[in-house]
Amino acid sequence: MQLLVRRMEWEDLERRVAWFNEPSVFEHMVIDIPLSLARTKEWFHKRVADPHNLDFVFDLANGGSDTRRCAMGGLTDISERHSRAELYVVVKPGMYGQGIGTAAVMWLCNYGFLEVGLRRIYVQTVDNNDGARRLYKRLGFIHEGVLREHIRHHGRFVDRHVQALLQTDWATQPWREEKQVQLRVDVRRGSG
Template identity: 35%
Template sequence: MKRLEIMKVKKLSRTHLENRLAWLNHPDVYQYMNMQYPLTFEEMESWYDRIKGNQLRIDLVFEEENEVVAMTGLTNIDFADGLAEYYILVNPEKQGQGFGKASTQFTTNYAFNKFNLNKIYLYTNSYNTRANKLYLKLGFQQEGLLRKHKFKNGGFIDRCIFGLLKDDWKQQSYSSDIVSLTS
């Protein structure tokens, strides 16, 4: 059975915030994200209170055998231009096991089927080889390199921008997988 068929997919809720905080404060995650560290639980809760009613984003949680394995989201959804920005975090204890691929496939299918978007885009820190490879494998194209675009750990770093057009996505074998949230 395919990994996508085994995973449960839910909307992010307050009960997931402890996991999310632990992941974001883990070096295997925070070296690739650009937030202020360490994050506190109070900051995480106030972030959640700000975003929870926002109709221009969706935050998803993936579970396998009752363990949270990944979180993804679409933010800055722009219905006029058919655009949204994608993010993903995989449980630091579960990276490299296919969860990133499966949850990205789910979220892109969800985006194009449920929100009728035309394009998903995202940024990576250029040294994030694993993420860069993942996106290329799923049909995203690198659309640019943003030179010295972020100040991190005492120096400027390059960032990559990737995009997946609906037309490119339709050519991907995973685009026909059926996606629905677990109630």
């Protein structure tokens, strides 16, 4: 299975809204639901004008019209001064457990360290998101701590976990790219 990577476009927003309004996504992401297309368009309008965020879509190279767009993700709050960014990833609900999330995170890290020149990529996950934390841990992210009751998440104050991969951690990972990232990515069997 292969993924094709491209920047997010206006035509992806309807799909983004549909995915984010699914419980398997909104239970793990800090968003207000229901998410509307109008609010997402406002978000994207600001987003495309702001160089501190990069949003990507991962398409299955041989996917049909229903499975073609299989993940979205990005690097946000990119700080030149601190040479760091936050990473996020969302796989299409119903397509979990096939290695797509792992492949997307690997690609985003390779892109961040090689093309953006970052020194640190971090992720923040809500308390109930053990699955995502396992994925990041397998890829070498170090658990740095818990921000206790840091966010209000669907009416409850919940803990937020921080994990990060430094450029020096990434340099020792078997999955890292050496030179430049490709826009075609292999999803490896058992890559999780």
